[in-house]
Amino acid sequence: MARKLVDDELWEIIQPLLPAPRRRKHHPGRKRLDDRQVLTGILFVLQSGIPWEMLPQEMGCGSGMTCWRRLRAWQKAGVWKRLHEVLLAKLRGAEKIDFSRVIPGSASVRAVHGGKKTGPNPTDRRKAGSKHHLLVDAQGIPLNVILTKANRNDVTQLMPLLDGVAPIAGKRGRPLRKPQCVQADRGYDSNKHRQELQRRGIRHQLARRRTAHGSNLGKTRWVVERTLAWLHQFRRLRVQYERLSSMHEAFLRLACAIICWRVLKNSFC
Template identity: 80%
Template sequence: MAHELVNDELWEIVQPLLPAKRRRRMHPGRKRLDDRRVLTGILFVLQSGIPWEMLPQEMGCGSGMTCWWRLRAWQKAGVWTQLHRVLLTKLRGADQLDFSRVVADSSSVRAPSMGEKTGPNPTDRRKTGSKHHLLVDAQGVPVNVILTKANRHDITQLMPLVEGVAPIAGKRGRPIHKPRCVQADRGYDSQQHRLALEMRGIGHQIAKRRTAHGSHLGKTRWVVERTIACLHQFRRLRVRYERLPSIHEAFLRLGRAIICWRTLKNSFC
């Protein structure tokens, strides 16, 4: 199981990003559990969706709380964001990143434990939920993700999604961070945001409300729906059980990075 979830290639990328932990000379306490084993436990919870306390001890990943604390610490240190950036750089270097266009969409999930960044879901009888806002490249590679309340309108996150893309190196010349075109469905219809994109030199193909269907965006926009489906194959992301938004965001960003890793290895989901 350990080698299937965290193989040597992936660990070589992740290990340099983890913050160093100095052990106290006086009263050092119990020996720190190996980071690779803890990461295996975190990925197992992400993929299986089991509660932390049910993490199988025979996996050698320590207790669920050990994995929880390490996940929280690594999220605070920005490990998952750095990992995503490194993988995007590798994807661009391998010509597996297409910034000719990006596609935006969102998906709501239930949040029975409530907490910050939750709200009444207008598409689920106002049950408490959160929303995953996603931006992908022309091939469906996730380049940015944002967590909000379920009742936040999609259009409010369009510019944060586009502007939140970090510069991506991987080839000679300047890093890229700006797509040529943004595609989105009718939920993102806003003349103000079209003008904002144009001012940044970005084209747009956004379907208009109260018009007949037939924009033909579905022929190219389906990649974001596929990526959302792949993201929600991680069972821990189908329902938000965490009260702390930082923990769910950690899972969300880790899932995004794993999709990038699988794409690099020619296995999208």
């Protein structure tokens, strides 16, 4: 089980990013569970969608609460964000990043227990929900992801998605910082954003509202829909169960990193 979820190559990348555990001199308590075993449990919950308390003990990953605490600690330490950045750099080194254009997209999910980043979902009879905002490159590689309330308009997250992409290294010379073009559907129609993209020297192809269909953007921006489908193959992301939005964000960023890893290892067609 551990080899399938956390293989040796992936572990070599993740291990240096994990913070060193604190030494407890006066009250050491039980021996700390191995980080790799705990990560296996976290990935099992992410992929299967099971509740933390139902994590199989025979996996040797400790209790669900142990995995939950470790996930929260690593999220606070920025482990998943750094892991995503490292894998993007490796993808660029392997010539698998195409910055000729980037494409934003979003998908709404139901929120069971509510929370700060939940709101009435206009596509689900105003039930509580959240929205995953995703930015991908021309090949569908996830570059950035943001969690918001379900009633936040897509266009409000366009610039935060762009600004949140860390410079992508992986090659000699300057890291990738600015895409050549942004392509988006009618949900991102905004003259203000067109002007801002133009000011930054970024070409834009934003479909306009109240115009006849036939923008032909679907021929190239379908990759973001495919990556959203990949993202929601992780069953824990199909519904937001976490009361703390930071925990769901940790799962989101970890899932993006795993997608990058699978692309790097040619696990996707």
